[in-house]
Amino acid sequence: MDEVTIVVLDKKKNVRKNLSLKVGNEEKIDDLLQNVGKLTAIPKDELEVLFCGKMLGRATKIRDLQLTPATQLTLLRPEVCSSQKPENPESSTTVNSSFYVFCKKCDSVKRAKLRVYCENCQGTSILVKNEPQNWADVLKTKRIRVECSSETCVQEIYANFRFKCVDCNEICAALTHARGNWQKSECCICSDENILVIDLGCNHLTCLECFKLYLEENLENFNFKLKPPHGFTITCPYTDCNRVVQDVHHFYLMGKSKYQEYQKRATEKLILQSDEGVTCPNPDCEKCNERDCVCHKTDDLTRNTIEATTRKCPNCQCSTERNGGCSHIHCTNCGYDWCFKCVKEWTENCQWDHWF
Numbered sequence: 210m211d212e213v214t215i216v217v218l219d220k221k222k223n224v225r226k227n228l229s230l231k232v233g234n235e236e237k238i239d240d241l242l243q244n245v246g247k248l249t250a251i252p253k254d255e256l257e258v259l260f261c262g263k264m265l266g267r268a269t270k271i272r273d274l275q276l277t278p279a280t281q282l283t284l285l286r287p288e289v290c291s292s293q294k295p296e297n298p299e300s301s302t303t304v305n306s307s308f309y310v311f312c313k314k315c316d317s318v319k320r321a322k323l324r325v326y327c328e329n330c331q332g333t334s335i336l337v338k339n340e341p342q343n344w345a346d347v348l349k350t351k352r353i354r355v356e357c358s359s360e361t362c363v364q365e366i367y368a369n370f371r372f373k374c375v376d377c378n379e380i381c382a383a384l385t386h387a388r389g390n391w392q393k394s395e396c397c398i399c400s401d402e403n404i405l406v407i408d409l410g411c412n413h414l415t416c417l418e419c420f421k422l423y424l425e426e427n428l429e430n431f432n433f434k435l436k437p438p439h440g441f442t443i444t445c446p447y448t449d450c451n452r453v454v455q456d457v458h459h460f461y462l463m464g465k466s467k468y469q470e471y472q473k474r475a476t477e478k479l480i481l482q483s484d485e486g487v488t489c490p491n492p493d494c495e496k497c498n499e500r501d502c503v504c505h506k507t508d509d510l511t512r513n514t515i516e517a518t519t520r521k522c523p524n525c526q527c528s529t530e531r532n533g534g535c536s537h538i539h540c541t542n543c544g545y546d547w548c549f550k551c552v553k554e555w556t557e558n559c560q561w562d563h564w565f
Contacts, residue, residue: 216334217249218358220288225296232507234272238265251286259283262325262337262355262368277320277378283334285358307389307403310381311461314557318417318462321381328369334358337368344385358451382458390414397447398423399452409454413447421462428467430541431474435482441475481525523547523554
């Protein structure tokens with residue numbers, strides 16, 4: 210049995226009480242209300258339980274709420290008690306087992322619980338006026354209106370949603386593409402049926418291990434493409450599927466060090482594609498967008514060698530070395546096809562005159 214902090218708001222008598230009550234995981238909300246009624250002399254039928262912006266059904270089990278020592282339950286006694294009860298007592302149950310996050314503290318993918326707060330006072334004694342319908346309702350601000358029991362809050366206020374790791378209670382970013390494999394579908398790469406999968410919205414499911422390897426392979430040659438407004442990202446591993454990863458937090462699946470490498474290389478790539486920017490090739494310079502970088506003030510044999518043995522792609526100005534084969538160059542940086550001999554776009558004339 211664990212102790213739970215309970216706030217009783219008696220609107221009928223305009224009284225507020227704070228209680229600490231031991232509850233068991235297998236107990237139901239109805240049992241909790243009965244115990245609170247003994248301590249407060251309030252009939253249990255006149256109390257409503259608010260949690261995560263919902264009114265809980267009386268058949269809801271305590272274990273389904275995923276409570277922590279820092280969580281509190283709010284019991285409300287309205288000025289006028291309603292005699293109407295939910296037709297289905299389980300309909301208001303808050304079960305948050307379908308959310309997943311990458312927890313930086315645990316350094317792994319974890320199940321998450323969704324918590325909702327008043328955006329004004331950050332209190333939890335609130336009632337959500339309408340349910341979130343999609344990820345945008347939860348991830349963006351000022352989407353869902355709430356009614357807060359605090360006297361200091363104004364009338365027009367909104368919900369503030371947060372995802373917390375079920376193991377360490379840390380606030381984490383949600384992995385919107387991660388979900389349970391309730392269809393028991395095969396991974397589009399290894400064909401295994403795994404419990405947790407990545408779905409980009411195309412229903413081409415990929416298990417976490419395969420998706421991690423897919424990310425690492427793309428990072429090695431940096432095959433990430435700029436897809437506004439998502440930034441540098443990758444497409445679904447399924448052949449010819451154009452769905453992309455919409456949230457870079459999913460790249461944490463590679464681990465913190467490789468995620469940092471992704472950020473660094475994505476920044477360098479963006480500078481290269483900018484009309485004004487260049488990337489300094491000196492590893493000691495980190496990255497910059499200065500054409501006259503201070504590290505180039507001294508003679509650099511490596512730089513001189515690169516300038517003598519390479520030619521720049523006419524489209525993105527990326528230095529390219531030809532170490533054999535024909536003059537047809539396909540730029541791995543921007544995808545442009547050009548001729549190494551005339552340093553122009555590859556044409557039919559190049560095909561006949563500049564092949565070797």
